[in-house]
Amino acid sequence: MNKFWSPQINDLVPYTPGEQPKIANLIKLNTNENPYPPAPGVKEVINSFESDRLRLYPDPESSELITQLAESYQLPKDHIFVGNGSDEVLAHAFMAFFRQAKPLYKPSITYSFYEVYADLYGIELVDVPLTDEFAIDLQQYPSENGGIIFANPNAPTGVALPLTEIRALLDRNQDSVVLVDEAYVDFGGESATQLVTEYPNLVVTHTFSKSRSLAGMRVGFAFAHPTLIDALNRVKNSFNSYPLDMLAIATSVAALKDKSYFDATCEKIITTRENSAAALKKLGFEVLPSATNFVFAKHRYIEGAELMGFLRTKGILVRHFSKPIISDYLRITIGTDAEMQAMLDALKTHPDIVELPIGDGE
């Protein structure tokens, strides 16, 4: 309790980001960053940037980026919103759409920032359990709701829903906003992006942080019907008119333009993911099917917290969540092949991990 604070601040439970270590040479497989650098064009933009320009404010509308997004995703510009990371886009969406008389529904296991925003904006939130296979169970979402939000593919499970299920949800849920967070969709999920021209209550959010290797730039975006984009702009312009700085706009445009680099790095990560999942299974892990740049895995005998601590002593960071249903799991970001090999080699030195013969890993 502090008498200077607004009363609500005492009860806030802020989001806890994964560790960004100050120690050099750790292998970071804990925050789903991309192991490959951004597209070469990004470096050119930064090297040729004239610092004198910084005395001016950036374009409040980020028009250059909106124009490039419209071209890359083949959608009209009035269907696009950009923000300072998709976290900011999500925050504005909570403010713009979910402060309703009825509660907002989300999966019991999903991106933990949703409950933080709900708390910040005083939104009642209801958890809907996952299936036994850790899939989002859209059938269980009630018709009376003040909104529905989920990540697809989901985090931290990595499990993806087919587009047919999202379409079916949108067909029966037309009186509230459905927000699909597609932070990981480029690693193998089916995107709902093109559905925004059909369903006026759908919002799809994306980020440059994962598949475009620009986590340090903080750029996110959303697709939706112009009426919803209008609401997001009202909130944005009541909060910060210049969320994207000049370098963020210019580098994200450069990243978008290089489609072949983007495709190649996503493909590489998918291949490494499949190889890593197979190798983890041989070490006695159960690995959920992943459509993301991470795997969610639990060892048959060893607790998640213990394994995370063990890997840390070997200089390898992975993420562990203490929530009961998932506390035996580790979320391991897909790094380079060499980083994943180092992680697997470290696991093999654990006294209770034995490698099964080839072909016995399923």
Ligand SMILES: *Cc1c(COP(=O)(O)O)cnc(C)c1O
């Ligand atoms: C990483 C992540 C985000 C946030 O992305 P930023 O653009 O870096 O803010 C949003 N949703 C999910 C599910 C994520 O994993």
